[in-house]
Amino acid sequence: MLTLAVAPDMVSCRRSLNTQPHVPCCHAPVRCRLTGRGGGKEEPLRYHFVLPPLHFLVSPRTLKLPPAHSSPRDGKLPETHKMYRYLGELLTRGASNVLASGCSAAADSALPASASLLRYRGYSQAVDRDDDPNFFTMVEGFFDKGAAIVEDKLVEDLKTRESPEQKRKRVLGILRIIKPCNHVLSVSFPIKRDSGEWEVIEGYRAQHSQHRTPCKGGIRYSTDVTVDEVKALASLMTYKCAVVDVPFGGAKAGVKINPKKYSDNELEKITRRFTIELAKKGFIGPGIDVPAPDMSTGEREMSWIADTFATTMGHYDINASACVTGKPISQGGIHGRISATGRGVFHGIENFINEAAYMSQLGMCPGFQDKTFVIQIIAEGANGPTTPEADRVFLERNIMVIPDMYLNAGGVTVSYFEWLKNLNHVSYGRLTFKYERDSNYHLLMSVQESLERKFGKHGGAIPVVPTSEFQARIAGASEKDIVHSGLAFTMERSARQIMRTANKYNLGLDLRTAAYVNAIEKVFKVYSEAGLIFT
Structure with missing residues (x-):
């Protein structure tokens, strides 16, 4: 005993x-x-x-x-x-x-x-031991793990005139609202191929949460697309947006095709018809649901989607171009969107690898210097690359995993910037570019005149000339500069929030759970303060 x-x-x-x-x-x-x-x-x-x-x-x-x-x-x-x-x-x-x-x-x-x-809740007790779990079940398992950590704190912080028992019931109710997918659309439609044959195409769109609108998530083309996959990816989008403070709910779409087996003309037919099917059911719109590029889709497909929506359901909507992000610049896109996800991965790794507290746990020095092959850190640039069983093994072996829901959030962050640009109908920096440049040069001239009055002999000149780097900086921020700066700031701020959450709940190197806790707290706050009468 x-x-x-x-x-x-x-x-x-x-x-x-x-x-x-x-x-x-x-x-x-x-x-x-x-x-x-x-x-x-x-x-x-x-x-x-x-x-x-x-x-x-x-x-x-x-x-x-x-x-x-x-x-x-x-x-x-x-x-x-x-x-x-x-x-x-x-x-x-x-x-x-x-x-x-x-x-x-x-x-x-x-x-x-x-x-x-x-x-209090029937959390999954088996998913943590599954080598290859169902994708959506895997995400729900990670959610359960985070919710278990934060539940008592949510009850404690709830500012209502209710008994402790009623507060707990309210918290559990909201957590149950957050977890499942709200809507899943499955469509089938025919297309006529270039050969004259007819084919039926399957597609899906999942909306995980409308705690913030519009919903946001990419469209992928793959023969491996399933309902389970789009539900899992949609739920990840909800938590991802919350982690980086982007005011969107999560969504995801998939079309079950191999794009390599279709001509450009056939792909355009499929993309435009899928857009119509989404619009007919209220699954696309600037304030409803905003798709983006994903696997095997890019600027071209987003341009087709924007044009289809603007010339049909969005004909009278002045903000129709905001129905999708990741468009070409000529169609209302934004500079820096293509590289956004990769830049986000870089900034995310940089923020954690420069943090001495975390590097000391791994027996490493902060920074990239003298590091050629790092096996103590795994950076998840893709969505859902690590199963709970693998995550358990990494933690057991003291390997830090920078989670996907934070690390690859660069894409949705810059998509948010593009969406705002489309709603504002003006590019970043256009109204202030010349004013900022002139103001910077006036400042240098003022410094030069002050120095000459104080130290110049007989009216001698003391030229104040900016270096080439500073000259490029003060020339005025371009749209690309603003986007890159905003992305870097977002990734840094979000990393700090995850670190604070990990310290608050004594999670050590379990950054994934810290990120989920961080996301759950934010989504919970939206539901709690908005009220549940019409939920």
Whole structure:
């Protein structure tokens, strides 16, 4: 028999070593005391230690308790790594047993945040061990993990005149609203190919959340497109937009074709017809749903979409060009959109690799200098490249993963800039370009005249001439300069928010959970402050 006590309340949870189903472990450092009896001796075993952040599941048979005679009294544990894994599960299973016996107060104090939420919500307990889970289930599992961490804080911060029980019910209700996809559209339509044959094309559009409108998400062309995939990607878009403070809900679309097998004329037919199908069902519009490029689509396809919408459903809409982003410059696009996702990846890595606190955990020096092949950091430039099982392994091996929902948000950030440009009907910098340039040169002239009056002998000149770099800077910010600057600032600010969240909840290197917590807090706030009467 073991007794496990958890600080600060040191509430004991007693549990025998019987096989139990796998359940999630704690996700934050927990100070514990373990006592028991072993080796047939009456003398108790005592260990005082701190559990590191645990993000994995193990069988209770992973490690047997050491006999009493081999138990050190100085706090050092034999086979420390395995012991941590074993005790992590014991912590959760033991508190779950207390729940079953009705000691809810003891269990709440004993359980970590992620495990305590199990009593309130049916979180997935198996996805974390699945090597190849369903994509949407995988995203929901990550959401559950983040929601488990933040739920108690949301209840605590809720400013309503309700009982604690009613507050918790409200929080759980809003979390249940956030999690699922709100709308999924499936369409089929015929096209006549260049050969004269007729073919039926399948397409999907998922809108995950309308807590902010319009919804935002790309359109991809691939034979691998499924409803599950677009739902997963749409939900990622919701959290991605929240992480970088872009006021959009999440959406995604896919057309089930291999674009390499179709001529340009056929692709245009498919794109325009798909746009009509979306418009007929209210799944496209400047204030409703705004697609963007994705896999196998680009400026050309976005131009076809914009033209189709503007000449049909959006004929009387002055903002019709804002129905889609990623367009060519001539069609209302913005400078810097093509490179935006790649730039975002660079800035995202830069923000974390220059942070000394995180680099010290990896045993590295801040910055890129002298780094040729870094295996301690994985940067997710694509959507959903890491399964929960892989994520668990990376955390176990002390490898930092910069999550996709933050790192590849450069594209949607610059899409937001393009959308604003289309609504404003003027390019960035056009109204201020010359004024800023003239103001900068007047400033230099003022400095020169002041120096000449003070230090010039007999009216001698003291020329103040800008360097070539400064001259290019003060000439006035172009649209591309503004876009690049805005993107860099957005990625830096969002990285700081994720770091603060990770520190706040003691998540260590688990940046993915920190990003989800950050996103959930923001989306929750929108729903909570807007009210739920008409939700």
